[in-house]
Each structure stands twice: as structure tokens, then as C-alpha cells.
Amino acid sequence: MLVVRLPAQPSRHRVAVWRELRRAGALSLGQGTWALPDVPGVADGVARAIELAERGSGEVIVLSATGRGEHDAARLTAMFTAERQEEWAEFLTECGRFDAEIDKELRTGKLTMAELEEEEQSLERLRRWYRDLMARDVFGAPAAEEARQRLQHCADRLADYTEQVFQALHQM
Template sequence: MDEEFDWLLVNARVPKEPSRHRVAVWRALRKTGAVPISSGMWAAPKLPVMEQGIDGARVLAERGGGTLGVFVVTRGSGSDTDLLREAFIGARRDEWTELIAECGKFEVEIRKEIETDKLTFAELEEEEQSLERLQRWFAELEARSVVALDEQAIAAQQLVICQSVLEGYADLVYRAAELGTGPQIVVDDEDAIGR
């Protein structure tokens, strides 16, 4: 990683009960891109996008009767910042790798639908929703990826492949409908004329 950042250490202290407040803070920090480094302690690069997310987590902590302490570790602190950088990059790599795996599962699912001749509009709609979920996930990861990683580029390529595979499946579904071998839309004659 060529970029150098100051780092934020975030100490989240939220009462154990009710647990929903503590979990909400953890989710907000994770969504921001912060990485857990020990019990109740998180780290994130000191960048505006991260600070905004941490401010949101602070509101959640206070709402739950807790506190969120934020401390700055300045760049150039040697091995201290190296540990934070490694934890952060490791978390991003894991997220991108998981997305890549899900893209692979998506492709397998589409191929299975084609092989079993399951060319229905309902399946097509379900697969379109699955692709949209993958695209949203990509956008979320991209928003918190402040360093260039090979896994991000691979995920972008996989998403393009998923789009192409889905387009091919959609063509087959529509072609099957046109030929009368696929899904049919049945309209009750009485409903059609308004009786």
C-alpha cells in the first residue's frame, strides 16, 4: 500500500444489555470499514468517509447508554501503523474474496437453471435480484476500500461476467416464451374484458 494515513482507534463501550445497542454499534463500525483489533477496539484510516461512519456509530453508542472514544495514531509510527494497515487490508481482502466467491455461485446457479431447462420469468426475476444484491455489495465494499487491491479488480471483472451470464439467461427465457416452450402468461378471458 503506497498511501499513508493517520489512523483512528475507536474504543466502543456499550452496556451488554440490551445487546441490540452493542450490535448496532458493531454493525455501523463494520459497515464504515473499521476493523476490530481487540475486544471493543476498532481501527480505520483517518479519512472523511470513515469519520462520518464513526460519528454515526457514536450516536448509536450514546443512544444505548455507552460511549465511543476516538484516538488518532499518526502516520510514521512505524510498526504500530503497520499492524493497523495489515489488519485493515486483510479485512478488505477477505470481503472482496467473499464477493468473488458469491459471483462464482451466481454463475453456477444460472448454468444450473439453463441445464435443467428452468427458463421461467419467476427464476429470471429472482436471478436479477441476486445480481442487484451483488452489485450493491460491490458498491458498499468499494466505498470503504481506500487502497487498490487485486481482489477488487477481480471482483469487478466477475461482476461483468455475472451480468453477461444473466443477459444470456434472459435471452433464453424470452426465446422460450416466444416459442411456447417456456413460461406462459395466462389471462382469464373474463378478467380481460372486465366482467
């Protein structure tokens, strides 16, 4: 549990701490109060958030906390999982956009190296995003497996597109 206190202005410090805590997978429980599971990998994000808060003339109090009972622990787990589920849904939407982009390039016959490089960059962005989400998804949201499959599908689509680009370039 983290209690974050920062001056209201300038707001860039609050935003920087907020972004770092979100990146670490923190769950906002209310004004300046955040919860994180005590798992490996979270400590770096907490340390960065503390450093950012201190740069902004603020402070972070880190507390070890557990629920009063199984119900509280289950509720927190459900809240973390719901947040990850939303992130996975957004990721799946982006995989769909990647798929649609490949379809468009094939439909219009845009088989160029420039377009291939752009699609490779898009896939690499999806891969980084997937790794980041996996690191935050400590309780295993249901959509994680579908996301893994969709990312593999995107990689397969890019491999097929790459083959078609090379075939088109060598026919010239």
C-alpha cells in the first residue's frame, strides 16, 4: 500500500508518479492511495515512483497491508484482475487493428519494404506491450491467453505478409 502526497502544482510531478504507478500495475484506491501486490518486479516501479515524488517535493509512505479476511483479499484480487482485463481488452483491439492493416495492405497491393518496416515496428510495439501487461498481470486475467494467441496470429500474419513483399520485389 502506498500513500502518495504531492503539492498540487506543478501537476507534472503528480502525472509522472501516476504514470509510474500505473506502469507498475498499481490499483488506485482513492486520492493518493495505491495498492500493489507484493511480488518481484513491483519494487522497481515503487522505487521510481518514490524518486519522482521526492523530485516534486512530495513523499510516498509504503505500508505492508493485508485484508482483514479472505473476503478482502479476494476483493483486491478481483479489482486487480478487472484492471488487467481492461488492459487486455485494449491490447486485443490493437491486435485487431494490426490484422486489419495487413488486410488493407494486401487488398491494395501495397507490398513495399517501407510498408513492411512499418508493420514490423507495429508488431514489435505489440510485443513490448504484451510483455509489460504480462509483468503486471500477477493474478492471471482470463483474457491473457487469448492475447497470447492473438499476438501469435499477428506474428504469423506478418510472416505471411513479409513473404508476399519479398515475392513482389523479386518479380520486378
